[in-house]
Amino acid sequence: MAYIDIYKNLVEASLSLARAKRLKRVCVGIYYTMVEIERGGVGLAYTLLPEVKKCCELRNEINFWKSSADVVVKGYLSGNPLETIIGLATINAVFNHKKDFLKDAILGDIFSEIKLNSKEEILMIGYFEPLFKKLEGRVEKIWVIDKPIEETNLKISDISDKIKLAIITASTLANKTLHSVLENLENIPEILLMGPTTPLNPEVFRFTPVTWLCGSIVKDSELLFKMVCEGKGATSFFKSGVLEKINLRVKK
Incomplete structure (x- = not known):
């Protein structure tokens, strides 16, 4: 069975939860990338450091801080590794704030x-x-x-x-x-x-x-942000x- 749709499904499942939300802050650390949503959750994604270093720099018009969460989520499906990992961390931040998902944890x-x-x-x-x-x-x-x-x-x-x-x-x-x-x-x-x-x-x-x-x-979240900035894993x-x-x- 093919599972290639898993990435698209993650985006679709998170879009409605991400609407009307904005990113509070972002940190791309050497091991993990952290996204925090205003009045929302915090999410992490593994930083694809070699891929990020090899890739071209993002255009000036692509920003993340204070950006609409649903726009950033869509970036997960882009071909740019930086947009991908920040998009994935945003997806995780959205899911982590949904208590219904965690009730049987x-x-x-x-x-x-x-x-x-x-x-x-x-x-x-x-x-x-x-x-x-x-x-x-x-x-x-x-x-x-x-x-x-x-x-x-x-x-x-x-x-x-x-x-x-x-x-x-x-x-x-x-x-x-x-x-x-x-x-x-x-x-x-x-x-x-x-x-x-x-x-x-x-x-x-x-x-x-x-x-x-x-x-x-x-x-x-405060200590996590500091640790991600300091390159902790x-x-x-x-x-x-x-x-x-x-x-x-x-x-x-």
């Missing part, structure tokens, strides 16, 4: 909810070092793919019958590779989309193989308490 470590068997093998798309170290020894094997699928020697089809759970970095939404990843994971029972870039809207993922959205909510965010882990089941 489970806070904290998802692996308090999902029990692992010591004989299971799991797949990690994107290397989460703290999580890898935590799970190592609790399962039989952790397969890691930390580069584009087409560039790796490991074929998911060769191991998919062994895999009971897959963890996908949500940065695949920033570089728009998630659809191709999902096409290789359709027979895996549990698929977790994980990281601060994760959009907290289960309905968007209902018709994909994703079973859990493992993202985060912002507890202190996810590990620092969680250790300082500015982010709290949150998990949403995707109902099928």
Whole structure:
């Protein structure tokens, strides 16, 4: 099944929520980009630093501070990596402010909810070092793919019958590779989309193989803004308490 529409669906799901809202501030950090909406939510997206550095500079007429949130959201579908990541962070800010999406959320470590068997093998798309170290020894094997699928020697089809759970970095939404990843994971029972870039809207993922959205909510926007400006990353965010882990089941 093709999942290429996932990016367009994210934009469509957020547009009505973004209308009549404006961006309060934006920071493009070296690890994460943060967007805060006036009287609204705060969202993060993984910064595609190599792509941003290679790309041409944005035209003067393209601005983000005080811009209409719905206009910025549409930028997620543009070909410019800077507009893409700021658009995605804005989408996340809009979703994070929608309490209806979070009413069934489970806070904290998802692996308090999902029990692992010591004989299971799991797949990690994107290397989460703290999580890898935590799970190592609790399962039989952790397969890691930390580069584009087409560039790796490991074929998911060769191991998919062994895999009971897959963890996908949500940065695949920033570089728009998630659809191709999902096409290789359709027979895996549990698929977790994980990281601060994760959009907290289960309905968007209902018709994909994703079973859990493992993202985060912002507890202190002022401190988070400062940390993003200082080039801090996810590990620092969680250790300082500015982010709290949150998990949403995707109902099928």
